[in-house]
Amino acid sequence: QVQLQQSGPGLVKPSQTLSLTCAISGDSVSSNSAAWNWIRLSPSRGLEYLGRTYYRGKWYTDYAVSVKSRMTINPDTANNRFSLHLTSVTPEDTAVYYCARAHVFLGTGYFDYWGQGTLVTVSS
């Protein structure tokens, strides 16, 4: 059974960096059959896809245009987890952040396992 466990602060000051980690059990961040994703939910923007990292002989990372200049997703093979870093946050980045797996069995485009979600509030 795949489980994703998120960790990270719930409060970030404006202009600072939001950092979250997603620990994987029951699968591997280096799997050739999965992609590891970040998605957020806010009242103003709904569910918004942010980006992913995946391994297919080498590491790939893709970001949504809306956050591309501010976001980094890093795999951590030693600890079987991946992280999100979002720089220069504003109150508009306040949201519940989710990590999620996409598997090639589902075309690597749908999300079959999700983390529990982390409410991140951007406020001074």
Added chain:
Amino acid sequence: EIVLTQSPATLSLSPGERATLSCRASQSISRYLAWYQQKPGQAPRLLISDASNRAAGIPARFSGSGSGTDFTLTISSLEPEDFVVYYCQHRDNWPPTFGGGTKVEIK
């Protein structure tokens, strides 16, 4: 990017009734559409993939149909736990996007 429009925003029904939720894409996405259910305080749960394939463990009262730009999620007979929010999502191209959601509430 592809825009997914869900309707209605809110659907008021009684337990035992049939629910029909719509998702319309701004361009053809073949059958590359999924449906998710989200309960309060929980992450979304995958119900349907590729328009009509029920995910593992999903009850048979949930079914999906459609292709191209118009898709439907049908709940044949609403159970009390079904009165929550539903989202559609496409994987036709990059980036995947989600619809705005339909809330199914008790009438």
